[in-house]
Amino acid sequence: MKSEHSRTSQAPIKNKPLIFDYGSLTIYGKKYRVSPATFRVFEVLYRNIGKTVNRYELLRIGWPEQKAVIGNVNVSIYQLRIILNDTSYIIESVRGVGFKLINIRRE
Numbered sequence: 001m002k003s004e005h006s007r008t009s010q011a012p013i014k015n016k017p018l019i020f021d022y023g024s025l026t027i028y029g030k031k032y033r034v035s036p037a038t039f040r041v042f043e044v045l046y047r048n049i050g051k052t053v054n055r056y057e058l059l060r061i062g063w064p065e066q067k068a069v070i071g072n073v074n075v076s077i078y079q080l081r082i083i084l085n086d087t088s089y090i091i092e093s094v095r096g097v098g099f100k101l102i103n104i105r106r107e
Contacts, residue, residue, distance in 0.1 A: 025083060032083045037062040038076040045080075045091065045101040055098040 019026040024033050025042065034042070041062045045053055058073045077099055081091050088105035 027083065027087055034079065034083070035076075037068075037072065038079055041073065041076045042080055042101075045099065049101050049103060052094045052100045053098050058098065 023036060023039060024031050025039070026032070041058050044058060044061050055070060055073050058076075059068055059070060062068070062076060063072060077091055084090065088103050090102050090104060092100050092102055094100060
């Protein structure tokens, strides 16, 4: 099964503080390498910014061709939280449902 996601995406934000390119995230000029699954998790959160994304949906999108467990999602979220630590973006947990990406600076 092929991924429906593009290989290159660019955040539609003024001054482009956040750019994602398959396999890496560039935030305010600093590039972070991420796994393809973590990249897909971030991309779906970003495309749904401000909305809760179900953790099973993140699992399905992040690991479409293999058996994975919910712990995989938790690891990706943890890695993304570290990367986003010094930015205006946070990943909020929605208990019993999933996660949502929020831009606290509303640019």
